[in-house]
């Protein structure tokens with residue numbers, strides 16, 4: 609390998625040169641995870657702790673953040689809580705400053721916090737609804753990536769992971785503002801990867817339906833019919849996100865940046881009528897493959 613190529617790999621973000629026997633190891637890395645008190649973020653926080661990271665648990669609710677950090681420490685991990693509303697520009701500066709004051713570094717940032725409030729018809733989407741969905745799902749991840757990414761680039765590098773949604777590429781009538789924000793995340797991923805490379809990698813996980821607290825507002829019969837069209841015939845469990853998050857956070861993905869990876873049971877390839885094949889094969893939506 610040429611000197612230039614070696615140098616590029618060393619600067620590949622999140623310690624590209626420090627390849628140990630376990631490519632997914634996060635020992636000594638500081639990871640900030642927004643929306644880490646429930647659902648996908650909570651699953652990622654647990655997995656990162658088990659991989660050795662020092663995890664900062666972020667959500668709006670200080671008590672929930674502290675509770676989850678306490679649970680993670682009880683499981684043997686390193687964790688602290690920090691309350692922050694990711695839709696509030698100024699709070700993001702305070703979050704970044706306080707983590708840098710305490711740890712002196714951030715190696716992994718996961719922009720996971722997101723909301724998808726319901727509406728009954730397009731004309732009932734208020735300006736407040738629109739602004740909040742864009743603020744939490746798009747503005748916040750941009751601002752936090754800018755604040756943390758530039759400091760990562762000026763130091764040892766790092767990995768930024770965004771969480772979008774398959775709604776970005778297959779929007780439905782009931783999620784138009786959310787889908788627009790998540791499509792913005794997908795677009796932002798390539799732009800941030802270009803802006804923050806070569807030392808910082810920026811990638812996006814694009815989930816399909818997962819059975820987290822967000823799912824409480826769904827029509828489960830409709831979901832069952834829909835998932836029957838997916839190649840994997842079901843929705844995901846929160847812990848099924850962690851493999852992808854560990855991949856993007858760790859040296860395992862040292863040559864991957866600007867990527868948007870769907871974790872959706874094949875939802876994008878769902879074909880109406882595929883449920884007939886599933887019934888013929890004697891499978892149900894609850895069945896795991």
Ligand SMILES: NC(=O)c1ccc[n+]([C@@H]2O[C@H](COP(=O)([O-])OP(=O)(O)OC[C@H]3O[C@@H](n4cnc5c(N)ncnc54)[C@H](OP(=O)(O)O)[C@@H]3O)[C@@H](O)[C@H]2O)c1
Nearest residue numbers: 643645646647648667668693694721722773817818820821
């Ligand atoms: N579940 C799915 O089917 C699915 C599908 C596609 C994409 N996604 C995306 O995956 C991510 C996680 O979703 P999830 O299903 O795990 O959601 P969830 O179970 O509802 O959890 C959301 C997390 O975000 C936090 N949060 C919400 N608003 C916040 C804000 N303004 N500032 C800081 N934290 C905030 C919540 O804590 P507090 O309420 O205490 O602040 C909670 O920890 C989201 O970006 C979502 O859009 C989910």
